[in-house]
Amino acid sequence: QVQLVESGGGLVQAGGSLRLSCTASGRTFSSYTMGWFRQAPGKEREFVVRISRSGGSTAYADSVKGRFTISRDNAKNTVYLQMNSLKPEDTAVYYCAAAPRYYAGTSYYEYDYWGQGTQVTVSS
Numbered sequence: 001q002v003q004l005v006e007s008g009g010g011l012v013q014a015g016g017s018l019r020l021s022c023t024a025s026g027r028t029f030s031s032y033t034m035g036w037f038r039q040a041p042g043k044e045r046e047f048v049v050r051i052s053r054s055g056g057s058t059a060y061a062d063s064v065k066g067r068f069t070i071s072r073d074n075a076k077n078t079v080y081l082q083m084n085s086l087k088p089e090d091t092a093v094y095y096c097a098a099a100p101r102y103y104a105g106t107s108y109y110e111y112d113y114w115g116q117g118t119q120v121t122v123s124s
Helices: none
Strands: 004-007 010-013 018-024 033-039 046-051 058-060 068-073 078-083 092-099 118-123
Touching (some): 018 033, 018 092, 033 078, 058 068
Antiparallel strands (some): 018 078, 033 046, 092 118
């Protein structure tokens, strides 16, 4: 089992940047596919981005492609989400998720472990 703790959320103006971090407990972080999801008020949780266990493969939602970048440091048990050119529609609670398998896709049910979430608010 793994525990995930997100940090880095906050309030930013449109066009600004934030970097989210998600640190995992345990010694098997490199065996997890990692993902970021977000949930805005009154909306369903939606996929943002995923990264493979080695970090060599990523997949982004169309809405964030070209603006967000995911990366991971397996030595630090941490996955990062660099968010640039933020828009008010990016406002949501952002969740880190982990899947203990070679591949996990864009559906939330493919991920077994979740962090508590971190709030990102983008003002116009």
